[in-house]
Amino acid sequence: xxxxxxxxxxxxxxxxxxxxxxxxxxxxxxxxxxxxxxxxxxxxxxxxxxxxxxxxxxxxxxxxxxxxxxxxxxxxxxxxxxxxxxxxxxxxxxxxxxxxxxxxxxxxxxxxxxxxxxxxxxxxxxxxxxxxxxxxxxxxxxxxxxxxxxxxxxxxxxxxxxxxxxxxxxxxxxxxxxxxxxxxxxxxxxxxxxxxxxxxxxxxxxxxxxxxxxxxxxxxxxxxxxxxxxxxxxxxxxxxxxxxxxxxxxxxxxxxxxxxxxxxxxxxxxxxxxxxxxxxxxxxxxxxxxxxxxxxxxxxxxxxxxxxxxxxxxxxxxxxxxxxxxxxxxxxxxxxxxxxxxxxxxxxxxxxxxxxxxxxxxxxxxxxxxxxxxxxxxxxxxxxxxxxxxxxxxxxxxxxxxxxxxxxxxxxxxxxxxxxxxxxx
Amino acid sequence: xxxxxxxxxxxxxxxxxxxxxxxxxxxxxxxxxxxxxxxxxxxxxxxxxxxxxxxxxxxxxxxxxxxxxxxxxxxxxxxxxxxxxxxxxxxxxxxxxxxxxxxxxxxxxxxxxxxxxxxxxxxxxxxxxxxxxxxxxxxxxxxxxxxxxxxxxxxxxxxxxxxxxxxxxxxxxxxxxxxxxxxxxxxxxxxxxxxxxxxxxxxxxxxxxxxxxxxxxxxxxxxxxxxxxxxxxxxxxxxxxxxxxxxxxxxxxxxxxxxxxxxxxxxxxxxxxxxxxxxxxxxxxxxxxxxxxxxxxxxxxxxxxxxxxxxxxxxxxxxxxxxxxxxxxxxxxxxxxxxxxxxxxxxxxxxxxxxxxxxxxxxxxxxxxxxxxxxxxxxxxxxxxxxxxxxxxxxxxxxxxxxxxxxxxxxxxxxxxxxxxxxxx
Numbered sequence: 001x002x003x004x005x006x007x008x009x010x011x012x013x014x015x016x017x018x019x020x021x022x023x024x025x026x027x028x029x030x031x032x033x034x035x036x037x038x039x040x041x042x043x044x045x046x047x048x049x050x051x052x053x054x055x056x057x058x059x060x061x062x063x064x065x066x067x068x069x070x071x072x073x074x075x076x077x078x079x080x081x082x083x084x085x086x087x088x089x090x091x092x093x094x095x096x097x098x099x100x101x102x103x104x105x106x107x108x109x110x111x112x113x114x115x116x117x118x119x120x121x122x123x124x125x126x127x128x129x130x131x132x133x134x135x136x137x138x139x140x141x142x143x144x145x146x147x148x149x150x151x152x153x154x155x156x157x158x159x160x161x162x163x164x165x166x167x168x169x170x171x172x173x174x175x176x177x178x179x180x181x182x183x184x185x186x187x188x189x190x191x192x193x194x195x196x197x198x199x200x201x202x203x204x205x206x207x208x209x210x211x212x213x214x215x216x217x218x219x220x221x222x223x224x225x226x227x228x229x230x231x232x233x234x235x236x237x238x239x240x241x242x243x244x245x246x247x248x249x250x251x252x253x254x255x256x257x258x259x260x261x262x263x264x265x266x267x268x269x270x271x272x273x274x275x276x277x278x279x280x281x282x283x284x285x286x287x288x289x290x291x292x293x294x295x296x297x298x299x300x301x302x303x304x305x306x307x308x309x310x311x312x313x314x315x316x317x318x319x320x321x322x323x324x325x326x327x328x329x330x331x332x333x334x335x336x337x338x339x340x341x342x343x344x345x346x347x348x349x350x351x352x353x354x355x356x357x358x359x360x361x362x363x364x365x366x367x368x369x370x371x372x373x374x375x376x377x378x379x380x381x382x383x384x385x386x387x388x389x390x391x392x393x394x395x396x397x398x399x400x401x402x403x404x405x406x407x408x409x410x411x412x413x414x415x416x417x418x419x420x421x422x423x424x425x
Numbered sequence: 426x427x428x429x430x431x432x433x434x435x436x437x438x439x440x441x442x443x444x445x446x447x448x449x450x451x452x453x454x455x456x457x458x459x460x461x462x463x464x465x466x467x468x469x470x471x472x473x474x475x476x477x478x479x480x481x482x483x484x485x486x487x488x489x490x491x492x493x494x495x496x497x498x499x500x501x502x503x504x505x506x507x508x509x510x511x512x513x514x515x516x517x518x519x520x521x522x523x524x525x526x527x528x529x530x531x532x533x534x535x536x537x538x539x540x541x542x543x544x545x546x547x548x549x550x551x552x553x554x555x556x557x558x559x560x561x562x563x564x565x566x567x568x569x570x571x572x573x574x575x576x577x578x579x580x581x582x583x584x585x586x587x588x589x590x591x592x593x594x595x596x597x598x599x600x601x602x603x604x605x606x607x608x609x610x611x612x613x614x615x616x617x618x619x620x621x622x623x624x625x626x627x628x629x630x631x632x633x634x635x636x637x638x639x640x641x642x643x644x645x646x647x648x649x650x651x652x653x654x655x656x657x658x659x660x661x662x663x664x665x666x667x668x669x670x671x672x673x674x675x676x677x678x679x680x681x682x683x684x685x686x687x688x689x690x691x692x693x694x695x696x697x698x699x700x701x702x703x704x705x706x707x708x709x710x711x712x713x714x715x716x717x718x719x720x721x722x723x724x725x726x727x728x729x730x731x732x733x734x735x736x737x738x739x740x741x742x743x744x745x746x747x748x749x750x751x752x753x754x755x756x757x758x759x760x761x762x763x764x765x766x767x768x769x770x771x772x773x774x775x776x777x778x779x780x781x782x783x784x785x786x787x788x789x790x791x792x793x794x795x796x797x798x799x800x801x802x803x804x805x806x807x808x809x810x811x812x813x814x815x816x817x818x819x820x821x822x823x824x825x826x827x828x829x830x831x832x833x834x835x836x837x838x839x840x841x842x843x844x845x846x847x848x849x850x
Contacts, residue, residue, distance in 0.1 A: 182746050183608040183618050184782065193608050196621040203628040204645035208638075220629035320782035321607050332785035357609065357745035358783060360757035 003250070007270070007371070007419070010251030014269050015348040015367040017245040018310070022117040023237035024170030025163050028156040032107030034124055035095045039107060041072060043083070044092045046103025046302045047260025048275045052083050056261035056297050058138030059102035061391025063087070065140025066106040069148060076140075093256055093267075097124040098239045098302035100232055101136040101387055102261075109148065110156035114236040115170060116244045123239035125232040127151055130222070131394070138391030154215045155222060161209035162202055171201055173237045176230070178354045181311070181364060186319035187234045188303060188312035189383045189398050194230035199223050235302060238309030245269065245367075252415055253348060254368040257304040257380065257403055261297060264404035266308075268370055268411045270418065276411040278404030281379075285386045285399035286325050297389040299401050304382050310351065310365045313381030313400060314343040317359045322383060325398040333358075340365075343381060346372040370415070373408045428675070432695070432796070432844070435676030439694055440773040440792040442670040443735070447542040448662035449595030450588050453581040457532030459549055460520045464532060466497060468508070469517045471528025471727040472685025473700045477508050481686035481722050483563030484527035486816025488512070490565025491531040494573060501565075518681055518692075522549040523664045523727035525657055526561040526812055527686075534573065535581035539661040540595060541669045548664035550657040552576055555647070556819070563816030579640045580647060586634035587627055596626055598662045601655070603779045606736070606789060611744035612659045613728060613737035614808045614823050619655035624648050660727060663734030670694065670792075677840055678773060679793040682729040682805065682828055686722060689829035691733075693795055693836045695843065701836040703829030706804075710811045710824030711750050722814040724826050729807050735776065735790045738806030738825060739768040742784045747808060750823040758783075765790075768806060771797040795840070798833040 004010035032038040043063050045055070052063060064079040067087065073079035092099050099105050103126075111124040126136075133139045135148065163171045176197045183193035206219055223229055239256075246255040246269055256267040263277040280299050287295070306312040316322065317340035323331040337358075343365060344350070350363030368380055379402040386397040429435035457463040468488050470480070477488060489504040492512065498504035517524050524530050528551075536549040551561075558564045560573065588596045601622045608618035631644055648654055664681075671680040671694055681692040688702040705724050712720075731737040741747065742765035748756040762783075768790060769775070775788030793805055804827040811822040 179617070192604070193618060193621070196618070196625050199625050199628070200621050200649050203624070204642065204649045207632065207645050208642050213633075217629065217633050220632050224625050224629045323782070324786065333783055334785075357748070358758055360759075361749065 007250070007252050010248060010270065011253050011348045011367060011369060014245045014248050014251050014253045017248065018241055018366050019351050019353065020118055021241040021244060023114050023173040023240050024117055024168065025112055025173065025233060026115045026170035027113035027163065028110055028127070028159040029113060030107065030152060031105055031109050031111045031124065034111065034113055034122070035097065037095060038105070040088070041086055042088045042090060043067070044090055044095055044097055044099070044103065044105040045260065046092060046099050046101065046300055047258045048263055048265035048277050049091055050089070050260040050262060052087070052089055054262055055102070056300060057389060058297055058387055058391045059104065059261055059300060061138025061140070062102040062104040062135050065135050065138070065144065066104050066109070068140055069145055070106050070108055092302055093258060096122060096239065096243060098235045098305050099126055100128070100235065100303050101301045101385070102138065103302050104135065108152070110152040112233055112236050114173070114233070114240045116240040117168070119244035119247070121240060121244050123236045123243060125236040125239070127155070128226060128229045128231050130226050133392070134394070137387055137394040150218070155219050158206050158209055158211050158215065158219050159202070162205035165205045165208065171198070173233065174353070176201070177234070177237070181315060181318045181354055182357050184319050184321050186312050186315050186322055186383060187230070188306045189325065189385060190319045190322050191230045191234070192227045194234065195227050198230050198233070231303070234311070235305050238305040242305065242308055252370045254308050254370060257308045257382070258302045259299050259304060261300040264407060266403070266407045266411060268415065271411060271414055274414070276407040276414070278406035278410070281402045281404055283386055283399040283401045285397040287397035288395070291388070291396035295388050295396050297387045299384060300387070301384070303384065304403070307380050307382050308368060310347070313383045314340065314347070314365045315356065316340050316381070318356045320358070339381060342378055345376050346378050346380065370408045370411050374412050379403045379405050379408070432675070432677050435673060435695065436678050436773045436792060436794060439670045439673050439676050439678045442673065443666055443791050444776050444778065445543055446666040446669055448539050448598040448665050449542055449593065450537055450598065450658060451540045451595035452538035452588065453535055453552070453584040454538060455532065455577060456530055456534050456536045456549065459536065459538060459547070460522065462520060463530070465513070466511055467513045467515060468492070469515055469520055469522055469524070469528065469530040470685065471517060471524050471526065471725060472683045473688055473690035473702050474516055475514070475685040475687060477512070477514055479687055480527070481725060482814060483722055483812055483816045484529065484686055484725060486563025486565070487527040487529040487560050490560050490563070490569065491529050491534070493565055494570055495531050495533055517727055518683060521547060521664065521668060523660045523730050524551055525553070525660065525728050526726045526810070527563065528727050529560065533577070535577040537658055537661050539598070539658070539665045541665040542593070544669035544672070546665060546669050548661045548668060550661040550664070552580070553651060553654045553656050555651050558817070559819070562812055562819040575643070580644050583631050583634055583636050583640065583644050584627070587630035590630045590633065596623070598658065599778070601626070602659070602662070606740060606743045606779055607782050609744050609746055611737050611740050611747055611808060612655070613731045614750065614810060615744045615747050616655045616659070617652045619659065620652050623655050623658070656728070659736070660730050663730040667730065667733055677795045679733050679795060682733045682807070683727045684724050684729060686725040689832060691828070691832045691836060693840065696836060696839055699839070701832040701839070703831035703835070706827045706829055708809070708811055708824040708826045710822040712822035713820070716813070716821035720813050720821050722812045724809060725812070726809070728809065729828070732805050732807050733793060735772070738808045739765065739772070739790045740781065741765050741806070743781045745783070764806060767803055770801050771803050771805065795833045795836050799837050804828045804830050804833070
């Protein structure tokens with residue numbers, strides 16, 4: 001292991017690993033084939049560790065649905081009992097995985113396999129199911145099960161074959177990120193461009209993998225109609241890239257941000273796998289018609305990996321369309337610019353390979369430094385989908401939320417303890 | 426015919442027609458099936474009327490290529506003689522058509538058929554051939570001919586069937602324009618988002634029109650790889666929309682801007698089909714490596730219909746990535762914003778259905794008013810591809826150019842003559 005004289009040197013090395021990373025979508029497979037522990041009665045979830053009893057209702061609903069999908073129970077009541085008594089729960093992050101909303105993952109669900117070609121490590125995530133009645137919003141019935149089986153046995157099989165037709169054996173993700181950040185995406189609540197570019201890359205391959213005609217039509221219809229399909233792929237790319245960066249076990253860079261509906265949590269490069277948790281900050285939400293704060297589930301999901309990766313709220317300037325949804329102070333371009341200017345104060349550097357035209361070609365922010373967060377008092381800003389607090393209703397709005405400052409202060413104290421007092425930025 | 430009390434009232438009615446228009450891609454067919462005059466030895470070209478002898482070399486080259494493609498000659502020398510002695514030439518605009526670069530169109534070439542559903546009128550344009558050795562850059566050989574036949578007999582047939590599968594019998598163009606103007610496109614030199622969205626709409630339909638496997642793969646590969654494919658579709662939409670607007674034969678709105686490599690030309694709503702021409706302004710070009718002003722063909726093409734439609738240089742603020750190519754004064758976001766703010770001074774109104782997030786959701790400019798152009802001294806700004814002055818070399822850079830002010834002053838004088846003196850804005 002390389003040792004660094006200063007935290008700054010370590011942070012620069014970490015940032016360089018993030019900039020140099022080459023994430024690629026290399027396969028789609030049932031999760032148990034790549035996460036061996038999922039052969040057992042294990043359910044992975046978003047955020048730091050949490051007991052089933054403490055999970056928000058839609059996350060419990062998704063876990064119950066997953067238990068039914070796995071055939072661990074015949075009905076909802078039995079599935080609930082199984083979740084309460086028999087199932088082991090663990091964070092996705094403990095198994096190189098991430099998941100949107102509740103992030104529920106079991107062995108039979110299909111996952112994207114993202115490989116970071118520069119380091120060879122992999123990350124996993126479920127595929128975006130579309131909107132409406134879907135498992136990630138805590139609903140499960142025969143139709144949801146059928147859709148999940150179709151995603152595994154038709155869509156997943158097609159994509160698995162298709163990505164292997166790319167020159168390097170996988171769909172390169174950097175070109176999609178680099179183009180889409182110049183096309184209005186923040187990759188967290190606006191993913192239209194990336195989803196379109198991904199579809200443009202994949203469709204010609206999908207047409208040549210021997211799918212039956214009906215399957216090909218279904219797959220193209222689904223991908224064409226799902227403007228958010230890239231969301232979890234971006235998350236998994238972030239996970240693969242930040243896991244590789246975290247192999248430098250030094251420095252003060254955030255390698256993960258996540259939340260389980262009760263707590264916000266981070267991990268930091270110099271502090272290994274330790275979780276630093278804090279109470280969630282209140283969401284500021286623009287609700288869809290008919291919904292209000294009274295309906296909102298607390299902020300949930302591993303999707304804040306997008307911000308740890310440098311996108312989402314940090315690239316607000318790239319996605320001014322989002323300001324209509326999550327902006328304050330008028331919601332115009334100036335607010336988006338001010339948000340990115342503020343967030344740039346807490347990062348190590350910027351990525352010259354991903355210039356943002358709206359920002360005079362300044363690069364995407366790289367590496368949130370917990371020292372800078374604490375010293376400036378600027379918490380990372382996260383844009384996010386807000387789901388209903390009851391299972392089965394789904395998304396009720398789009399919001400923004402600040403990372404919990406107490407995570408950063410606690411992590412900085414731990415870092416000071418580990419390094420002596422030389423932790424000032 | 427409705428009569429209006431003032432030019433302003435007429436202009437507002439024209440602007441409303443532009444805003445209300447519903448252009449759709451309804452077919453792809455050989456040009457002669459929709460433009461009967463192309464049964465004869467007629468070649469259509471970009472810009473106002475021009476004789477073959479006066480055309481820039483690449484435009485002559487494209488005409489010679491088209492003559493060979495039509496089988497009017499066996500070799501280049503004979504084709505040149507045919508063009509000089511036998512062929513009739515006329516502007517695309519005289520036949521509800523538009524064309525990129527030289528804009529050469531003959532009967533056997535396939536064309537997009539765009540219908541404006543609100544008025545039922547149609548417009549035509551050749552499809553974008555891709556880059557490299559292509560007819561629009563004035564090159565013709567066996568490979569170019571083969572590609573054009575493939576575009577007509579495979580791509581064109583596939584698209585013709587595919588667009589008929591949309592609910593209203595055509596691919597709606599407004600949703601693509603409205604989304605892509607929020608995704609960094611100006612639709613003239615940056616068309617990546619629109620081309621991607623168009624592909625996302627078309628691919629699932631193309632998969633179900635019964636193309637042989639090899640043809641389907643070729644078509645998807647071609648469309649997936651051509652980031653500029655939407656260019657001419659946007660031009661034809663502009664033509665269909667502005668032709669419908671021009672049925673109000675009153676007011677002072679520009680209904681067409683175009684250039685033939687010698688002259689810039691406009692038409693104006695209150696002045697019928699009359700051309701107002703002037704000398705071309707010099708291009709400001711960012712050249713690809715190895716090229717300079719000495720290589721540039723004068724500005725050519727009907728593509729300035731994009732600016733007459735309200736896009737291109739007018740929406741610079743929406744496409745700051747283009748500033749790297751065509752910007753002045755640093756090429757940053759502020760320049761893009763200043764350009765759109767300036768151009769907004771010469772239009773009638775803006776389109777509330779196409780808000781630009783980068784511009785605090787201000788709408789796309791609608792209706793260039795020649796009175797405002799003359800009074801402010803602000804000429805419309807056109808972003809454009811610049812081609813080599815010799816046939817067969819192709820694009821050498823990306824540039825910007827001002828519309829020729831003398832066209833506007835001459836048109837305003839004609840309008841004053843027609844209307845008395847009440848022509849002040």
